[in-house]
Amino acid sequence: MHYNYRDIFWNGFWRQNTGLAQLLGMCPILAVSTSFVNGVSLALATTLVMAMSNAAVAALRNLIPYEIRIPVFILIIAALVTMLDLAMNAWLHELYTVLGIFVPLIVTNCIVLARVEAYAAKNPPLPSAVDGAAMGVGLMLVLAILGGAREIIGSGTLFAGIEMLIPGARAIQVLPQDYPGFLFAILPPGAFIALACLIAAKNWYEARQKAATTLSGPGCAPASHGH
Amino acid sequence: MRLYNSPYVRQPNSVTRVMLKVLIALLPGIAAYVWQFGPDILVRVLLATVTAVGCEALMLKARGKPLALFLSDLSAVVTAWLIALAFPAIAPWWIVVTGTALAIVVAKHLYGGLGQNPFNPAMVAYAIMIVAFPSLMSQWPSALPDAVTSATPLDTLRTGLRATDATVASVMADARVFGELAGRGWEWVAGGFLVGGLWLLQQRVITWHIPLAFLGTLTLVSGAFWLAHGAQYASPVLHLMAGGSMLGAFFIFTDPVSACTTPRGKLIYAAAAALLVYLIRVFGAYPDGVAFATLLMNICVPLIDMKTQPPVFGHKGR
Known part of the structure; x- marks a missing residue:
């Protein structure tokens, strides 16, 4: 069977984007996107876990009894997350304290289990790993935009805390120093409103693309009935 | 013809x-x-x-x-x-x-x-x-010419009552903040809203349900607390004439879009809002409860409206 890797990637990155289309794993998306660095680091960790867990489950898929597959999947994911958790605690300790409970909680992030169940349990390891990684990168896109926007509006800076990832790097003051800081953007309701705007923007962009292809398409395309 | x-x-x-x-x-x-x-x-x-x-x-x-x-x-x-x-x-x-x-x-x-x-x-x-911006939104103009800013009367009352052996009467004796009925100056503004609101009623732009249920419930709840323990809880007069009570009763809770539309629903909506306003004012952390009470009750509007549909004429009640 031939796998179109570009299609798998595009599916995870954009078409079925975790944050904007599937709306899975909302808890970390909303809670950790208070700044660009926090969001992207958690997304990086999630991407790693998703690629590894998808590959592992896909490799073992014929050995896992169907009836108890969910507990087995969770055990595999939990083992991988524990490894990552310990690694981050050892090498990125400062960031680890900032992200706190959300790193171990990747186990319960439903997007990880969803991809394992929907994709890795039925496909060979390599496409599964690509699928997991693409989903993670799509999540990273959302968390980067969401975290960046909330950080700029909320405190006027960008990349605050970058020195935890890259030693020596500094945050950028985007807005003037006397910007009062729109605290609302950093508080939980700001996350909901910002994410809703992102979803609306994606839908608007896709509706426009669709309208453009329908208009310029060959022949007389039937009008869409999607009301 | x-x-x-x-x-x-x-x-x-x-x-x-x-x-x-x-x-x-x-x-x-x-x-x-x-x-x-x-x-x-x-x-x-x-x-x-x-x-x-x-x-x-x-x-x-x-x-x-x-x-x-x-x-x-x-x-x-x-x-x-x-x-x-x-x-x-x-x-x-x-x-x-x-x-x-x-x-x-x-x-x-x-x-x-x-x-x-x-x-x-x-x-x-x-x-x-x-x-x-909690601090910027809590500083209000003062009615006295020499003082520029002050907390709202409700805020002053709540912080004042935290002191030991402080009573409502001793806090309200501060003439810089309090007038005859409620906040100095604010009681006149509330009176102005009351006059305008009554005119709206007379013009039938709004019905009596929401203002009456709101002000009535606020009087009842604050009156009950006041009668039980007058030293710690302010009188209903203060609650009616302070903060956003009058503005809320006639202009905010009566918003035709976000409020209930059935007559019984309006009564429930406004009474519950008054209860929330009192709770947020007296036991909460924000200066006034009208805004949060409005938003919380707005969420309940579809449910209240659904449960209070009047029976169609000629049919028996549901």
């Missing part, structure tokens, strides 16, 4: 007329405000109006709606005036502009425009701004 079709008596009530009457009804309160606190409020009203109309035009254009038709319904102006009156008149100008823009763009148009917004736009703006 000319023949006419029924209906023969028509009421020329349009959205524009209703909104215009609401604006007129706000004038006594604004006049009292100017008399007690100086003309700053007029600048605020103008600033909010310009922002609201500008944002409204922008959003209408973006949504491809006819500009003249929707701009002339004056609903954006009503929102702007409510924001100008609900926000402290000495807050920085950008607080009013940001709040008004959020009200029109997010709370009104992102939800689908006039008639579709589940939340009262002016109160969404107030809630967002007080959460984002």
